[in-house]
Amino acid sequence: MSEVLKNAQTQIRIAVDKLGLSEDVYELLKEPQRVFEVSIPVKMDDGSIKIFKGYRSQHNDAVGPYKGGIRLHPNVDLDEVKALSIWMTFKCGIVGIPYGGGKGGITVDPSELSQGELERLSRGYIQKIHKYLGDRIDIPAPDVGSNAQVMSWMVDEFEKIKGHQEPGVITGKPIPLGGSLGRTEATGLGVVEIAKSYLKKINKDPNEATAAVQGFGNVGSFTCRFLEIAKIKVVSIAGHHKGEQFAIYKEDGIDIQALMEFRKTNKNLKEFEGIEVIDMDKFWGLNVDL
Amino acid sequence: MSEVLKNAQTQIRIAVDKLGLSEDVYELLKEPQRVFEVSIPVKMDDGSIKIFKGYRSQHNDAVGPYKGGIRLHPNVDLDEVKALSIWMTFKCGIVGIPYGGGKGGITVDPSELSQGELERLSRGYIQKIHKYLGDRIDIPAPDVGSNAQVMSWMVDEFEKIKGHQEPGVITGKPIPLGGSLGRTEATGLGVVEIAKSYLKKINKDPNEATAAVQGFGNVGSFTCRFLEIAKIKVVSIAGHHKGEQFAIYKEDGIDIQALMEFRKTNKNLKEFEGIEVIDMDKFWGLNVDL
Amino acid sequence: MSEVLKNAQTQIRIAVDKLGLSEDVYELLKEPQRVFEVSIPVKMDDGSIKIFKGYRSQHNDAVGPYKGGIRLHPNVDLDEVKALSIWMTFKCGIVGIPYGGGKGGITVDPSELSQGELERLSRGYIQKIHKYLGDRIDIPAPDVGSNAQVMSWMVDEFEKIKGHQEPGVITGKPIPLGGSLGRTEATGLGVVEIAKSYLKKINKDPNEATAAVQGFGNVGSFTCRFLEIAKIKVVSIAGHHKGEQFAIYKEDGIDIQALMEFRKTNKNLKEFEGIEVIDMDKFWGLNVDL
Amino acid sequence: MSEVLKNAQTQIRIAVDKLGLSEDVYELLKEPQRVFEVSIPVKMDDGSIKIFKGYRSQHNDAVGPYKGGIRLHPNVDLDEVKALSIWMTFKCGIVGIPYGGGKGGITVDPSELSQGELERLSRGYIQKIHKYLGDRIDIPAPDVGSNAQVMSWMVDEFEKIKGHQEPGVITGKPIPLGGSLGRTEATGLGVVEIAKSYLKKINKDPNEATAAVQGFGNVGSFTCRFLEIAKIKVVSIAGHHKGEQFAIYKEDGIDIQALMEFRKTNKNLKEFEGIEVIDMDKFWGLNVDL
Amino acid sequence: MSEVLKNAQTQIRIAVDKLGLSEDVYELLKEPQRVFEVSIPVKMDDGSIKIFKGYRSQHNDAVGPYKGGIRLHPNVDLDEVKALSIWMTFKCGIVGIPYGGGKGGITVDPSELSQGELERLSRGYIQKIHKYLGDRIDIPAPDVGSNAQVMSWMVDEFEKIKGHQEPGVITGKPIPLGGSLGRTEATGLGVVEIAKSYLKKINKDPNEATAAVQGFGNVGSFTCRFLEIAKIKVVSIAGHHKGEQFAIYKEDGIDIQALMEFRKTNKNLKEFEGIEVIDMDKFWGLNVDL
Amino acid sequence: MSEVLKNAQTQIRIAVDKLGLSEDVYELLKEPQRVFEVSIPVKMDDGSIKIFKGYRSQHNDAVGPYKGGIRLHPNVDLDEVKALSIWMTFKCGIVGIPYGGGKGGITVDPSELSQGELERLSRGYIQKIHKYLGDRIDIPAPDVGSNAQVMSWMVDEFEKIKGHQEPGVITGKPIPLGGSLGRTEATGLGVVEIAKSYLKKINKDPNEATAAVQGFGNVGSFTCRFLEIAKIKVVSIAGHHKGEQFAIYKEDGIDIQALMEFRKTNKNLKEFEGIEVIDMDKFWGLNVDL
Structure with a gap:
């Protein structure tokens, strides 16, 4: 049995034990x-x-x-x-x-x-x-x-x-x-909903929060867009181009709508105007809320 | 992949190659x-x-x-x-x-x-x-x-x-x-059909052929019976009783119909009348046609 | 519950008891x-x-x-x-x-x-x-x-x-x-088969047996015809016409094929040639084998 | 035919006659x-x-x-x-x-x-x-x-x-x-809807109406609860415990929510606080609106 | 091939060409x-x-x-x-x-x-x-x-x-x-929706618009009624009775609801009160907005 | 309506009339x-x-x-x-x-x-x-x-x-x-069955009958073969090769089995041994029974 299946079964094991369910339930679900x-x-x-x-x-x-x-x-x-x-x-x-x-x-x-x-x-x-x-x-x-x-x-x-x-x-x-309409945007929206719940829990005003996002594909771009709509500043986005990993950075927030438009014709995020390019080490070291 | 499946695939490989079939056939059958x-x-x-x-x-x-x-x-x-x-x-x-x-x-x-x-x-x-x-x-x-x-x-x-x-x-x-009627007897009948083909191939008259059969369960008993019907003399039958292996022997042929009747009430072949009991070494050394 | 259903269930009861089957079988069949x-x-x-x-x-x-x-x-x-x-x-x-x-x-x-x-x-x-x-x-x-x-x-x-x-x-x-072909004749044929079994049981030669049959509709006419084919003499046939009950009688046997042909155009059996008309009392008193 | 089926058919008979429908309709529905x-x-x-x-x-x-x-x-x-x-x-x-x-x-x-x-x-x-x-x-x-x-x-x-x-x-x-959600409460809700229609018909303000309810099982308890929500005072509830019939009574209205909570752990309504126990004769003689 | 089918295919031809679709689309739709x-x-x-x-x-x-x-x-x-x-x-x-x-x-x-x-x-x-x-x-x-x-x-x-x-x-x-409810009224409603779009396009206030309608059957009567609801004055309605064609006319608008009621018992529009009867030539020459 | 469909309907017309069937039958079948x-x-x-x-x-x-x-x-x-x-x-x-x-x-x-x-x-x-x-x-x-x-x-x-x-x-x-086995041969077999019925009708002994067959493809070759099996002599077979029409002829009958074998490798019937080649006029003028 491969590791992935063992993991899944172990999780059922743990859940069944924590919930005090009978052994039959484990047998049925494993x-x-x-x-x-x-x-x-x-x-x-x-x-x-x-x-x-x-x-x-x-x-x-x-x-x-x-x-x-x-x-x-x-x-x-x-x-x-x-x-x-x-x-x-x-x-x-x-x-x-x-x-x-x-x-x-x-x-x-x-x-x-x-x-x-x-x-x-x-x-x-x-x-x-x-x-x-x-x-x-x-x-x-x-x-x-x-x-x-x-x-x-x-x-x-x-x-x-x-x-x-x-x-x-x-x-x-x-x-x-x-x-169904909205399927493309759905995952990004879900990510941002969780982010908002987290900010609420730590009592942080979204208007003052900052975020760094890894990736700008389907999920990443809509995550950024919904963050922007929620007034959360996206200061850095990690991407890659021709095998190179990097991130773009702008202290007072990247204009996501503009970037999405730009992306339609240009795959290289580095060339987006008004941003700074940083390396991945710096990206991971950013002091952001999200 | 287990050995048994590898074996089966290898056999297809060999068959496809021997028959000069295209690689597609192997792909379809493996x-x-x-x-x-x-x-x-x-x-x-x-x-x-x-x-x-x-x-x-x-x-x-x-x-x-x-x-x-x-x-x-x-x-x-x-x-x-x-x-x-x-x-x-x-x-x-x-x-x-x-x-x-x-x-x-x-x-x-x-x-x-x-x-x-x-x-x-x-x-x-x-x-x-x-x-x-x-x-x-x-x-x-x-x-x-x-x-x-x-x-x-x-x-x-x-x-x-x-x-x-x-x-x-x-x-x-x-x-x-x-x-379906006949399913019980079918395997024994098939064994005897092959035996008859073999005798024909070696030009041996069935009336003069002798056979020794291992086992007298479902397959064995009907094999003996169909041999008897084909006029082939069954001279020895190997069996076991309470963990002991042995064979029964009768030079001019065992009466199979009688033995099948006997077997219905008595599981110990040794007690069948008119036969001689021999050990397995002797059984395997018998000079029989089948 | 009506009489007819009670009868059927009683028969199952008797059969189950005679065969020594378990009560479950009666329950399942009643x-x-x-x-x-x-x-x-x-x-x-x-x-x-x-x-x-x-x-x-x-x-x-x-x-x-x-x-x-x-x-x-x-x-x-x-x-x-x-x-x-x-x-x-x-x-x-x-x-x-x-x-x-x-x-x-x-x-x-x-x-x-x-x-x-x-x-x-x-x-x-x-x-x-x-x-x-x-x-x-x-x-x-x-x-x-x-x-x-x-x-x-x-x-x-x-x-x-x-x-x-x-x-x-x-x-x-x-x-x-x-x-299916033969469905029309089937019941008459069945009646005659039973008659033949009965004659065999009492050791009576069909050629010497005589029969009287009540009715000459679908079942009756084919019963007569199959009796004739079996060389059993049909000496009397009971019928009715315009509400009157009677029987026709011929000592050396009625010609059934001719009667069937006659019947196609004439429903009154009395008018068939060469027969004698008798009343029902006499019919039931006839000394016949079947 | 049993009485219950005769009753049902008689009702169809009456309905068809009153509505002046054709005999066919009765035939189709009976x-x-x-x-x-x-x-x-x-x-x-x-x-x-x-x-x-x-x-x-x-x-x-x-x-x-x-x-x-x-x-x-x-x-x-x-x-x-x-x-x-x-x-x-x-x-x-x-x-x-x-x-x-x-x-x-x-x-x-x-x-x-x-x-x-x-x-x-x-x-x-x-x-x-x-x-x-x-x-x-x-x-x-x-x-x-x-x-x-x-x-x-x-x-x-x-x-x-x-x-x-x-x-x-x-x-x-x-x-x-x-x-479906709400199936448990549904019957009680229906009872109260009818009660409200009745009050409206007799021009009684629900706030001034009083009610007595027989039973506090599934239907009874939700009936009481929906009466309470409609501001109708439930002054008495009949119940039973260990074979004894009785009712509880409170002139300015029983607190139903509290009683439902109490009932989860205690089946004897008599023990509910702040109520008076009355016998069934008195219950049936209560001067209530509903 | 009949004219009607040729027409339909020609329309597909034109549409496919105008939209610059591939020949395959025409083939699939013709x-x-x-x-x-x-x-x-x-x-x-x-x-x-x-x-x-x-x-x-x-x-x-x-x-x-x-x-x-x-x-x-x-x-x-x-x-x-x-x-x-x-x-x-x-x-x-x-x-x-x-x-x-x-x-x-x-x-x-x-x-x-x-x-x-x-x-x-x-x-x-x-x-x-x-x-x-x-x-x-x-x-x-x-x-x-x-x-x-x-x-x-x-x-x-x-x-x-x-x-x-x-x-x-x-x-x-x-x-x-x-x-489905509303199926009868649906076509008339659609006609009036188009009329309203047209008035909007020409910047005409519905309250000041006038209309003449041909026919007062299912479609016509509901068209009139929805025009009335939209405050558009219906000044003339063309109809026929016993083979004669004519129109009824009222300068300040016909009362449609009353006319629909009248129509239930009287098929001759001429007899509706308070209107003037005009001939079809005059009807077609009316100076109306719709 | 095309000619072919008219023909088919006319045939139904004729059949229905000849059989004296009702008009309904024609309506149902046309x-x-x-x-x-x-x-x-x-x-x-x-x-x-x-x-x-x-x-x-x-x-x-x-x-x-x-x-x-x-x-x-x-x-x-x-x-x-x-x-x-x-x-x-x-x-x-x-x-x-x-x-x-x-x-x-x-x-x-x-x-x-x-x-x-x-x-x-x-x-x-x-x-x-x-x-x-x-x-x-x-x-x-x-x-x-x-x-x-x-x-x-x-x-x-x-x-x-x-x-x-x-x-x-x-x-x-x-x-x-x-x-199904036999589908290929079936049409040829049918042709010969008809031929045999014909000979029987004219009282001609098959052994003395002669036949000439046009074509030696699927239908033709099996027709010849079944004629041969029926002992009917096939004296001539018409064929074509590279656009040329001709027939082969042998007075005492062509050996069909041999010809079928020959045909597998050689499409030109002319080259079959022991036969004479004749032109089509002569073929059609042959004095044969079939």
Whole structure:
């Protein structure tokens, strides 16, 4: 058993013991209820056939359908999706939404596939396990390496097989095909909500707080933007360009809206106007509130 | 990967190379198309809940539904059922019947369970995977540790869920519930058919051939009986009683029908009339044709 | 509880006791597993709506799908179909065919309905219970008051709802729509088989045996015909015409083939040539073997 | 036909006549569209098998799925569930919700069963009729003798058979498994709403009204609480303790919130502070508005 | 190909060209994805069987289920329903609702059928294509020649076949059977919304605007009523009575609510009090804003 | 309406009149019960998307599932498949097999597609109409332009969608995938059976009969072979090579088995040993019995 799965099981162990629950509960939760391991044959663009391994772990559906992403990564294996599906049960339980934990994956580096190959792989994954998917059974979503386009192919294949529309079978679809508004911004918003709770707890006025953020991708940029909206000054942002790690810095706060606009055409944060470039050691040593 | 699965894959490797088939064929056959790993909770007679691990490997359904037994044994694991399912594809292919390879298992020592516990375990196994079973999808059968009674429970659970009769979903049922006549005798008959082919090949008249058979259980007794029907003299049968190994011997052939009748009430072959008891060394040194 | 159901249960009681079976078996068999009582609204030809009561009793499906007729008669009630379904389980078991007992009925005098009303009633019956019918679930057939035409409507309604052909859902269909050949003659043939067994038991040569038969409808005429084929002399046949009861008699045997031909155009047996007409008292006093 | 069913039919008769509806309407409503009578075998804790009779009456689904409870009581019979299902059609129609009338029952005294036996009985009931249940077909609920735990088993069995989540198939589930909030308080709230309408009709200011309530269980306690919220003084509450009937009384109104808190640890209302104990004769003679 | 279908395709051609979309898009949109042509046998009241032709065109379901009416008209043919279904895709797209285009029709003059014949025809239409209808597949509605009653029969037939309630399969049902409130008024409301946008665009105060409306049926009367609610004066309404065309006129605005009330009992608008009757030439020459 | 459909309808007209059947029968048979017209988008090898039109006409399923080929030809249109499906009903009826008439087609020249494009087209056809296909609904087969390979793709797509094996949904599959033995020889055998009936009718001894056969492809060669088996002398066979038409001739009969063997490696019949080459005029003037 891999470390990641052992960790997940140890956490259940601790939780069950702390809550004084019976041994039965531990037994019921330590392993997923159902796991698929499937072989997905894909006709590659050069005419050969390559087989990819796919997984889907369905941990526990006591309170609702399984829910969790599909990860496309070369290191995905059986134990990893099992562990991740256990954590999804916890995540759903903590926020009190009526879903159980699920997680899937395909052992593949998606960047090495053409769009055609990726589409055939995505469709093939659904063909192998569709009987245990559905908006009342198990609802996948994007995860590392997959995205809205992959979800579109998967929904389309699922609906083709079922013979009816069932957009709720997969979340994270493109907006025009029934995706939810706000999904892109959601994680950044969540980070800032936690930050605000923390400031409240330490009695710090947001207007006087400062923050440093590592990364300016999807999550990072929206985190910065929601900090700005909350009047929290973002003084430094760590990034990288062509393999080099660095941070940009501005004492009285970086203009995030401007930076997001700038970023659309220029990937190198260093070239943003009015900022100072600092090294990562200095970044980690910054005296900020968040 | 365990040795048993490596062996199975190596055999495919060799076969593909010998037949000059393309690499694609090896890729397609080296792993099962779909494998289930499920957790089956069973309420034990003492009121506690115990979780058992169950597996079902569906290797290849290109020519027909998956077909293969369900093994109940404490050492069953994922790789073993995968390897066994690969071999089932080969077995079906060699005799040319339109089925593909499948194999299932539950990690359990069935002798440690009460009948009630075994029933609940058998039913639980079906509940977890029933959507990919059926007389047009995958058809289990008994294997090591399971038997006609276990198959009855499984068929009953399957039919309860589906809401219709589908006895063909599982073979090896008891005769009154739709099991096939002749299943008990079948293996012995197959052994004798091979023996007859061998005699034909070496140009030996069956009437003049002699045979020694190890064991007089289900397979052994019917082997002897079909040899007798084929006019092949069975001169010795090895058996055991209360831990002792030995063989019985009669130069002009043992009366098998009489022995089978005798066996119904008396388990000790030594006490059968008109035979001589010999030790195993002598048994293995017998000068027989078969 | 009505007499008929009490009788059926008493028979189970006796059988269970004689066979030394456990009380559980009696409990399991004394009542059907499932009974439907439905209201079937029919738009009558005069525009009004009339509600008919329909029943279907499914006694036991342990060895195969439920099987039994649908009776259309003004006295049909819940207890009657229950009792009849119990007897169907016994009938199927005695001849060893893999079906369980079922029986249905509609409380109606079919002779008072127009063809259109009868069709709408037949279709309405299927609409109410179709989810528990099917060639793998429960297989109706004609019974008192219903016939091949009624079965056609029922199959058609069933297939319309299911969206596929399933002629095996109902037996007793017209031949061109998949009915079985020989169904009409079958009962008469069975009667004669029993007669032959009886003669054998009493060591009477069929060539020397004589028989008297009551009735010359579907069952009676074929009974006579199969007796003739078996060289058993039919010396008298009881019939009725315009309310009068009587019998025809011929000492050296009535020519059955000729009588069947005659009957096609002339319903009055008295007018058949070469026979003598006798009264019923004399008929019952005849000295015949069968 | 039993009295209860005759009563229900007489009511339809009266309603149809008063509304001047056609005879067809009476014909359509006087009997349920479909009734099930099933035999449910339960393996008892002592190893024997006992058969229980279950019923489900589906009266009319013209405006929506059938809806109605499942009663567990030793006197439940076919006619009772028929009558109750007729009344459910009326209840749904009066409040204008899009459901039709249904009602089920099992002839059993649930207090004589162990939890294990009750679970097996509940699951067995669903197994027999599941094809005509569903959130779009027929939606049971608890009734006399059944409760949220029984509903949980039934939903679980239903979802196990269907292979997907369908919590809407049964209402009255425990809150954590998807039950509706407020179900416990609902009846009490309804009682008080009617009380308020009455006061309004007689032009009585709620602030000046007084009430006496019989019982302080689920319905009684919430009735008192909602009266208190509506500023209606509850001056007396009748209760019982160890077989003795009595009432508590306080002229300027009992503090209901405090009494509900007190009741959690002390079942004897007499011991609540600041109240006077009166006998039942006095209780019934109280000069109160409600 | 008929003119109407050519027109629809030309419009797609123009749209694709203007938007600079690829040729593939034109190819995908120029023809429906699936079209049914079915023969519906109807038993006429005189006992004969007449065959009617029915159609259903499902143009494109990329963003949601197909949606569109069922037209009953003697001129309906394959090309017309194709063209109409193309336009439905556009209509849904313009207002941004997640449905694709569909349209059906039956070649029949419904006024020549009795109610019984029309019911059998409506049910027959559903029987032929039900597998590709459903609230997640294709959702019909009334159109020229069909109405809420026809929709009721169709929903009932669909639900009878499916064995569950699915009122969402067809819109435009009668209110008591789940139809939507406001459907009758909706078109008139839409007309007035457009009128108000127009006034805003030309900077005209609604209080000072005047309108003339042609027709006072379902659409016309609600258009007038919503204009009145918007304080826009309706000075003239064109109508007809016994073949004569005319308009009524009142300079300071017709009292619409009163007119609607009047209309319930009197079909001749001329007789409404306080108005002036003008001829159509004058009507068309009126100097009004709308 | 095209000529071919008019012809088919005229034949029904004539048949109905000759048999004295009611007008209803003509009405029921003159048009198919259900026809599909679908658009099949295919991603071509050059990346563009091309739309193909597909059809399926289901004429009449009164006696069994629809049955008929799928034609791939550039001239296929709606009326052609309708007419062909009518003829299939007749064909099945004449030989008395329980199937109704069906026929499908795709408007395409299959020789202009790559194998990949043809596969995607074949699969797309099934995706559009699969709900009305099945071994109990409608059973396609190869026809002009399609073959066993096309059928394999179609069966595979169908089974992928249904999630179970259903090889009976399409006939004409390759033997290893469940195709029927003898399909290749069947037409030739039928021709010879008719020839033998003819000889019997004219009282000609087969041993003395002679035959001339045009063509030596699939049908021709097996016709010759079965003639030879029936002892009928084949004296001449017409063929062509590189655009030239000719016949081979041998007075005492051509050795067909030898010729079939020869043909495997040599396409030019002229080079077969021991025969004489004659021109087509002479071929048509031959004095043969068949």
